[in-house]
Amino acid sequence: MIEAPSFHATAAMILTVIVFVAFARGRISVEIVSLLTIAMIAVFLYFYPLPHSMATDGLALAFAGFGHPALITICSLMIMGRGLVVTGALDPTARILERVWKFNLQIGLLVSLLLALGLSMIVNDTPVLVLLLPIFVALAQRGAMPASKTLIPLNAAVLIGGMATTIGTSTNLLVVGIAVDLGMPQMSVFHYTPIVLAAALVALPYLWLVMPRLLPDNSTGEVISQRRFFTRLRVTGRSELAGKHFDEITDSLPDDFRFEERPNGTFEPGQRLLISGTHDGLEDAMRVLRGQVAPAWVTDRISREAKALGEDIQVVEMVVTADSRIVGRTLASSGIADHYGVAVLGVHRPDRFIGNRPSPASEEIRFAEGDVLLVTGLSDGLQNFANGDSLLQLEGAKLMPRRSKAVLAACIMFAAVALASIGLPFFGEQGFYMLKVPIAISALTGAILMFLTGCVKFDRVGRALSAKVIVLVAASIAIGRIVLDSGAAAWLGQVLAMGLADLSPAFVLAAIMLFVTILTNFASNATAATVGTPIAFNIATQLGLPQEPLILAVLFGCNLCYATPIAYQTNMLIMAEGNYSFADYLRTGVPLVLIMVTTLSILLVTTYGM
Template identity: 70%
Template sequence: MIEAPPPHAIAAMALTIVVFYLFVRNRISIEIVSLMAIAIIAVGLYFYPMPHTQPTDGLVLAFSGFGHYALITICALMVMGRGLVVTGALDPVARFLERVFKINLQLGMLLSLALALVLSMGVNNTPVLVLLIPIFVTLAARGALPASKTLMPLNASSLLGGLSTTIGTSTNILVVSIAVDLGMQPMGVFHFTPIVLAASLIALPYIWLVMPRMLGDNSPDKGVVRRWFVTRLRVPPTSNLNGRHFDEVVDMLPEEFRFEERPNGPFSTGQRLRVSGTHDALEDAIRVLQGQIAPGWVIDAIQREARENGGDIQVVEMVVTSDSRLIDRTLPTSGIADRFGVGVLGIHRPDRPLRFDEPQEVHGDMRIAEGDVLLVMGLSPALATFAQADSLLQLEGAREVPRRSKALLAATIMGASVGLASIGLLPIAIASLGGAILMFLTGCVKFDRVGRALSGQVIVLVAASIVIGRFVLESGAAGWLGQALAMGLQHLPPAGVLAAIMLFVTILTNFASNATAATVGTPIAFAIGAELGLPQEPLILAVLFGCNLCYATPIAYQTNMLIMAEGNYQFGDYVKTGVPLVLLMVVTLSVLLVTTYSM
């Protein structure tokens, strides 16, 4: 029979339960709940300090999460992940994936899942999903598998990849950091990768073949029509078109791109041919054909100014209003490039009732009309000036042009940081911090845009989770819970102990914060190991694995929410597909841990 827990332990457990409840209710934002938890610990321990401590010790504990090296590591990895996204370093992989999908849907799906798994092993899975989601939504619009049947399996595979390494998710870093604080030896980047890859051989067939069949077609009745822009393709001396005939290049073109006119003979330098396509298709065609859809001198001037001023080039859509001076003008006669230093990449003319006064073309160039949408490229100040001066309405959804000249550099920095940590030359905290600093110094990520790389919600949540975990540990709550759980687990075989711990943490992570579940579960598992005389490393790994089995609810992880709108998912979709996957992984990983550690 165990004794009653001390008062501070009771307070720690009560605070943890309240925080879990508030996270699940979602009535108050995660940031506010996290800050409230930190404040309660700070004030409570100041006026009612724990035995053998001073009031100021409670303040140190309450705010220790913000200076913890685990949080610094997480922020550095966010910055490096942002560098890969803004430089377009992952774009070639995405384009290759799209080509494979066109060959065979099932093969493309399998390759997509494998790709998401591998990329998420070294990069936080959030930027990976951000990159891949538009590809699957586009493929669904073109008649491939519905997005609702692909996005959830893709998310599950990326979570599986994040489970494979210590840097795959911020939760992994958190668990390993707390375990080291408790006295366990540090784990390398690929310390438990073989175990997870072995489990993946069982999980991937379910994710690939079964999960899509369990999901319905949640596509809306009428899809959103992507704007189709008309423009002129210019053939510069460096273009791949020079000397080729149309039939030689047609297979190189994206599906949503077409020539509205074609030359009688081979393409030649200086030609201006009318083409049309979606924004993405125009970008792909320009890259493949090495052509231009805006005057070369304008693009050069914009890029030169961006290098000199350190600004980001943006592409925005602007609607022509009724009092714009551009109405009835063509692009060559508008003087837009000369006056504002921006380039118009194309014009979209929306469907509208037949009009007898519809503007006619001049020498093959469209006259601009009210309601037309211009696709404009330039720096932010120039775009704002253009919109204001010519009475244009700028639409939401501006896109930054990737700084592709730094893509290889960003990939190299990320690879070097992960490599140095994986072979043990540097701790992950130092390697990732060094990589983030190099991202700043080389311009892959701009310091004034660091707010876009860092998630304030994640930062506050991780800081609060570290503090709650320390409070649970130092108050004696973890030891008391360990004794209580050990009494119930002492008659189970090692595989049963591991499965029980993993399932317990999994339930917490699916209905609350996985970071908080990690900080609470890690010291408990450590205490259970000491109580039952079992090796502590597999028990810690059971906690780490359980924290990543966040498939069963949309609130379990940020990427679960990311795909919810795009896939038009309901809460029941996560439960229906996630619970079987959780049970499959708990059983498989428990057996593999027992086998690996000879328990």
């Protein structure tokens, strides 16, 4: 007969249910629920300490999440991801995937899911998601599916791939290690891979076709990407246009860019042609065509000053007011570059004034009241331009990528991923071997290098981090600790073992996997692995069942963490980028959990003849 749970175990289970309901209902913000959870645990354990502990130990348990390696890892990975974005290091990969997405959105999503699944089999799943996350955010900004419709499916594909090998996640290594300590033989890297891949084939249609439809479109339309700017393109001697006919370059032009006038023959150096496009379209066209929309001496001076002062180059939109000095003037006659050291990249003229075209193609563009100018420069120069010439600066300034550090940022990220997944070459008394480096250490090292090399600046780090994710991680760690330390997890395991005694082997296996899945979604992977592995081993011994399939049921259950954002660190990494709510994870994750539990249970029963 199982004894009733202790006072602390009962309180821990009640608290877990209350917190889950609060998250799921969504009436109170995630940050407030998380902070209240930490506060309740701290106060409760201060007045009612755990056995053999002091009142202050409860405070340490409640607030331990803020210094936990998992939180440090997540913050470090966010910083490194920010470094890849602000340096433009991922632009080449994004453009390749963009071509696939432009061909067909559904095929693009399928290719992306397969890529994520395959990479996470051989590289730890957290670095894989960190590598792909900014790419998919950039793709969403370029017109692919909204990030809120792709990131949860992408994360699920990464988690499924990570489950397929013993090196895919740290949880897999933990389960296998505990099993070896209990007397089971060591599993090879691909010991159970066919089982997971078969289950992935069953789950893939849901990830690909159903899950995006269940997710909301949380994207916010950026005004800057909707406006069409007109400007003059100067063909330079090193331009890709020089000596070519228009028909030869049409295929390389971005969709949101066009020539408003074309040469009669070939493009010749020195020609200035009227073009138009969105901000991103103009930027892509300049990269591909290697022409100029602003005088080289201005852009070069801005780059030199930015490097000397250690500032970022910005691109902002400014509206010309009726009192502005530049009304009626052309860019050449306004002297903007000489006066303020900024460059006007293009002019957008709203339809309510004179239609889309700013002026006839044969004339220079003249500024008019209501025009929106796309201007680049340093912050002081932009501010002086706005104040001095009576322009209204719009919100949403965009930082230009520091492309000179793109290769450096990519190398730092690659090194951090390699350290976490492969290890560090090391010569010791036993000869040459690969020293495994924890993901927390490799990610923290990478974040520090991002700061030291200037890929990410200290005053910009706030943009890389999410307060919601930070407090949510801290609260989930505190819940996992009290569930484990109070004995609640052990008591639940005993109840499970007693309830499975009279079931068939197939149902025993499925019940263990489902139990561990629930535990991992509300506590942590480590807690689920630590509690579930010995329970499964003992149940197999007591009931005379093969031990390996039950241990694999625990391993698989620890990875089925799709239903809540607190279940795994990658779930939290995508929460801010996708602007997800707790309910989004429940709505999409619960069906996937049921699909995977059912499929994996059947495959294990069939494979091991149970």
